[in-house]
Every structure is written in C-alpha cells, then in structure tokens.
Amino acid sequence: MPTTVWTERRRLRSLRDRGPRRERVQMRLVVDLNRCQGFAQCVFLAPDVFSLHGGEALLFSPRFDEAQQDRVEKAAAACPVQAILVDYSDEPTKGVKPHVG
Amino acid sequence: MSADTDVEVLRRQGRIVVVGASLAGLRAAETLRDQGFTGSLTMIGDEPYEPYDRPPLSKQALLGRARPEDTALPRRRDIDAEWRLGVAAAGLDRDAKLVRLANGDTVPYDRLLIATGTRARPWFHPEEAALDGVFVLRTRDDSARLHRKLAGAVSRVLVIGAGFTGSEVASACRELGLDVTVAERGPAPLVGALGGVIGAVADRLQRKKGVDLRCGISVTALEGDEVGRLRRAHLSDGSAIDVDVAVVSLGAMRNTEWLAGSGVAAGPRGIACDAGCRVFDVNGIVTDDIYAAGDVARSPHPLFDYQFLALEHWGNAVEQAEIAAHNMICAGPDRRPHLWLPMFWSSQFGVNIKSVGVPSLGDQLVVAQGALAEERFVAVYGYRGRVIAAASFDGAKWLGFYEQQIAAGAPFPPEYRTVDRRTETLHPIDPAFPDPHLPTHGATVTLTGHSPSERRVAFVPAHA
Ligand SMILES: Cc1cc2nc3c(=O)[nH]c(=O)nc-3n(C[C@H](O)[C@H](O)[C@H](O)COP(=O)(O)OP(=O)(O)OC[C@H]3O[C@@H](n4cnc5c(N)ncnc54)[C@H](O)[C@@H]3O)c2cc1C
Ligand code: SF4
Numbered sequence: 001m002p003t004t005v006w007t008e009r010r011r012l013r014s015l016r017d018r019g020p021r022r023e024r025v026q027m028r029l030v031v032d033l034n035r036c037q038g039f040a041q042c043v044f045l046a047p048d049v050f051s052l053h054g055g056e057a058l059l060f061s062p063r064f065d066e067a068q069q070d071r072v073e074k075a076a077a078a079c080p081v082q083a084i085l086v087d088y089s090d091e092p093t094k095g096v097k098p099h100v101g
Numbered sequence: 102m103s104a105d106t107d108v109e110v111l112r113r114q115g116r117i118v119v120v121g122a123s124l125a126g127l128r129a130a131e132t133l134r135d136q137g138f139t140g141s142l143t144m145i146g147d148e149p150y151e152p153y154d155r156p157p158l159s160k161q162a163l164l165g166r167a168r169p170e171d172t173a174l175p176r177r178r179d180i181d182a183e184w185r186l187g188v189a190a191a192g193l194d195r196d197a198k199l200v201r202l203a204n205g206d207t208v209p210y211d212r213l214l215i216a217t218g219t220r221a222r223p224w225f226h227p228e229e230a231a232l233d234g235v236f237v238l239r240t241r242d243d244s245a246r247l248h249r250k251l252a253g254a255v256s257r258v259l260v261i262g263a264g265f266t267g268s269e270v271a272s273a274c275r276e277l278g279l280d281v282t283v284a285e286r287g288p289a290p291l292v293g294a295l296g297g298v299i300g301a302v303a304d305r306l307q308r309k310k311g312v313d314l315r316c317g318i319s320v321t322a323l324e325g326d327e328v329g330r331l332r333r334a335h336l337s338d339g340s341a342i343d344v345d346v347a348v349v350s351l352g353a354m355r356n357t358e359w360l361a362g363s364g365v366a367a368g369p370r371g372i373a374c375d376a377g378c379r380v381f382d383v384n385g386i387v388t389d390d391i392y393a394a395g396d397v398a399r400s401p402h403p404l405f406d407y408q409f410l411a412l413e414h415w416g417n418a419v420e421q422a423e424i425a426a427h428n429m430i431c432a433g434p435d436r437r438p439h440l441w442l443p444m445f446w447s448s449q450f451g452v453n454i455k456s457v458g459v460p461s462l463g464d465q466l467v468v469a470q471g472a473l474a475e476e477r478f479v480a481v482y483g484y485r486g487r488v489i490a491a492a493s494f495d496g497a498k499w500l501g502f503y504e505q506q507i508a509a510g511a512p513f514p515p516e517y518r519t520v521d522r523r524t525e526t527l528h529p530i531d532p533a534f535p536d537p538h539l540p541t542h543g544a545t546v547t548l549t550g551h552s553p554s555e556r557r558v559a560f561v562p563a564h565a
Contacts, residue, residue: 028175030154034416034444037497038453054451055477055495059161062154063171089176093151093184
C-alpha cells in the first residue's frame, strides 16, 4: 500500500507550504462512486468533508484544507473499498488560469 | 517510428500528445508516466482549466456544498507534461503526424490520444438559446453560472429533458426550495437509460418531491422579454408556463468535428476504436499510433454482442484511459483489451442510483431485491436468457454480486435463492425501453452497431 509514502510526501508538502506568504494549503479529493458502497466510514471520520445524502448517496467536498488533512487521511485509509483518492502531486500545471471566484 | 519494433525508443524519447485535458486525458498521462514513459508529453485542452471532475457540477456544486472551481481532480502522481490549455485542436494531419491547433501552432506526435469527450447538446433554436436564463450544464463555468442564477430570485425553473443530468438539476432545485417543472418527451424520467418500469419509479419519486413533471411533452419554444430575458416556455400540448430559468438537458454531442477530413472513423456517434483503444480509419483499418478513450470513444465489447459501445461514464473514462495509455507504449502481445463492465451512478432526490452492465440491451427484467414501491430495490435485466445488467435504487451493496453475474453470463432469470423478494412478482417483465430508433436523451450507454467506420448520422431532434 502506498499510504505511508503518500503520507510522508503530504506532510512534507504541508510543512513547506506553511510559509507566511502562502495562502492556506488546499488539497484535492475525489471518490470513485462506482466503488463506494455507502458504508459511511468516511462520514464518521471526516464529517466536514464527507456526508451522506439520503440513505446511501455520498457527497464529498472536492477540496479540503490542512485542518482536515489528518481526518481525510484516516478516512481514505479506512474506506473498505479504497474508493477515496487524495491528491498525490503538487506539481504546478503550467499555463492554467489562476482561480477565479 | 514503426509500431512494435521501436517500442523501447518510444518509451524513452517518444512524443505523446493527448488532446482533451479532462478525466480521461489526465488518467492516461499518469498511467504513461507510471509505466515508465520518459519522452515528451503534451496535454492540449480547450478549456482554460486544469482537469476537473464533472459529476459534482450537477450535485454538490448546485447545492452550494462545493464551488465549481474547487473540483480540480486530484493527481495520482507528477506527470511532467507540457500543458497547452485554452486552445483547441483544430485538425489532425496523419501523414505529417501532427495536430494543428486553433492558434495556428502544430504539435507533432509519435502517439496520439484523443480524449475530447462530449459537450452539452444546445437548445435547437440559437436565438432562444441565447436568452438570459437559458443554461446547459457540462463545464465548470456552466455550473458556476447556473448556481449563481439559482441563488438569486428565481420564480420557476424549467428543466428540459429528464435524463440523469436533468433529473439531478431538478433534484437540486427542489432541495434549494425552488419551483421546478420538468418536461420530458419520453413516457418517464430516465426511460432511455433504465426503461419504463424503473422510469415509473423515478416518476413517482420526482412528483413526491414536488416536481411538476410533465412527460410525453416537448418544449416547442422559449420566449424572452424585450431585454432578452427568458420569460415563458411553450409546450407541445399548447400550454405555456412562466419561467425565468431553463436548463437544457438534452444529452451530449461528441467532440469529433475537429477530426473531419483526417480519415479516422470519427462521427456523431463517437470515434470507433478496437478493444485495445486503437482508432479505426474510415476504411475500417486500425491505426497503430492513434488511440481514443473516454466519452468520445466507442469500442466493441464481447459481452454485448461485440457491438460498439459508447459510454458516457466516469468510470469508463478512467479505465479506458489506463488501457489506452498502457497499449500506446507496449508491443503487440503485451497489449490489453478494454473489457470494462459499464458502471454508472447518479444521486437524485435523496436516492443513490447505480447501474452495472447495459440495461438498455435488456429484453426482460425482474426485481430481485427490495420493492419498486419502496424506491429501494435492485432490478436485474436479462438478454436472451442471461443476466446483462442490474440497476439499484439505494441498493449499491448488491451490485458487486450482479457485476460477477454479468461477467459470468449467468442465466436469467436469476436463481431463486439469490433473490430476496417480498411484494413483487418474480415473473420477468418487459423493462419497457422506448423504441431504440426513437431518440432519447436519457441514455448514457449507446449501442452504436457493429461497423467501425459507420458514420451514420445521429438523430438530432428538431424539438425537445
Ligand atoms: C454535470 C455532469 C454530471 C455527471 N455525473 C456523472 C455521474 O454521476 N456518474 C458518472 O458515471 N458520470 C457522470 N458524468 C459523466 C462524466 O463526467 C464523463 O463521463 C467524464 O467527464 C468523461 O471524461 P472524458 O475525459 O472522456 O471527457 P470530458 O470530461 O468531456 O473531457 C473532454 C475535454 O476535451 C476538451 N476538448 C474537446 N474538444 C477539444 C479540442 N478540439 N481540442 C482540445 N480540447 C478539446 C473538452 O473541452 C473537455 O475539457 C457527468 C457529467 C456531467 C457533465
Ligand atoms: S468509506 Fe468508502 S465506501 Fe464508505 S461511504 Fe466512504 S467512500 Fe464510500
């Protein structure tokens, strides 16, 4: 499982990014909802990021910040079908317009 | 560079170009790097944004639970690509092996991946489509615009077309407390994708949640006021309703126009490729340097009579991209087929809808778990005596089982012991799909026939 490697890299990134002029670090997230079975482990572990909508439809926030990082990592690790993919790369996408809105 | 002999050179220093920088394009790029491709990688995308996820655009984003601009896809790894964003590919020259961009630049390739996806089918009348208040929903910008509009003072929203996207929009509107009318030409919501039996359940669900649902009805005209704001919609039954927002959800069109004249088998039904994602030319000869993946591709599937399937499914884009990327940098015997079982989800009106297989191929249906009346069930579709698909409403945990049944060609109707039934009859019934020759907007799986180079024109409805 690449989880350990991933966690180290993520930690490194958050430390590095914590400079004074940086805005708050935002991380990206997607859930493979074909795999997701609505077991809701993630909802218990990171309720600010994951929620159930009705009986078993999962809604997630595709972006979360550092304050949620540990919880999201735990949720991703706990998901019984490994449906949660968290950002693995902080490579810049050259040529992209900055965020608006 | 010839196809198989120079694979090692290609992997080390080849030039791979990906056109379409979205889900399929990104996952393909990651797979290429993962598998040791160290040459140059160029990502060409006409949207100015890095790859983002579309499913939240009609769900979380409309509810205000996520901003459309926050949907950028997480990366599995660094891809070390040159990004050409905000510029469209305008042509393909197969002789010179280069892609022409809209700004006049050319980008040479040794291997090309086409992942240009689909776009929303616009309202058929351009002037009406341009009215303030008329929306489609495909992109981040579409979603942001629609969300802004819905957050303002809106008296009534009209959703045109009750396929998955239209139904999700209607669901979000109801949750936001907005009055919403849904006009669907077919007999029920979701009928093209799941058939009339399940459509009837979706119909009840919508009405129960307060949707003014009108089936068997087309919108004939949208009317604006003197300053160009949408005011009224005219329906085929002669009635009219006052609306200030209309969301046109009439399905998708494949982005293949830029390939016109290139000689590849690209048309309104998509780009034909073999099971290894290699694109056919119009003569039905497979190319070896051009690949396709995602919503724009159609490819033959052995489980479904080797018909060419076109899938507008998130999961398909991921899987097919991975296969295409793998095959692009492998010699013949190492190549893999794309035999993914179609899978789809949607959430609407508080219900988690999932399907596996190709329901629209079904000639029979049984309700195997739960009950239609409870809006909680698994319906199993049969085709010539074997299980071909399953669809669930809040029954996701069962679908893995039916996935295996479909893959194994298990007999239909399913064995009684696999079935937990209470109220419904177990006798297979007709799933009630509309005549396949009639257009529907609901289907996200299209059987596109057997011929790779077939360029039959898709039926484009003149009215909704
Ligand atoms: C609102 C919405 C909700 C959805 N919900 C679900 C869901 O719940 N479940 C599910 O399974 N699927 C869902 N889908 C479908 C899913 O998002 C698609 O299957 C997926 O996006 C396909 O990815 P793709 O990369 O093949 O194509 P796309 O995402 O369509 O990407 C193609 C990209 O290529 C670009 N492009 C087009 N032409 C050119 C050109 N000439 N030059 C350069 N770039 C070009 C396009 O602008 C686009 O950025 C939804 C889609 C939408 C729009
Ligand atoms: S833990 Fe995994 S399977 Fe369960 S709801 Fe979350 S994402 Fe879905």
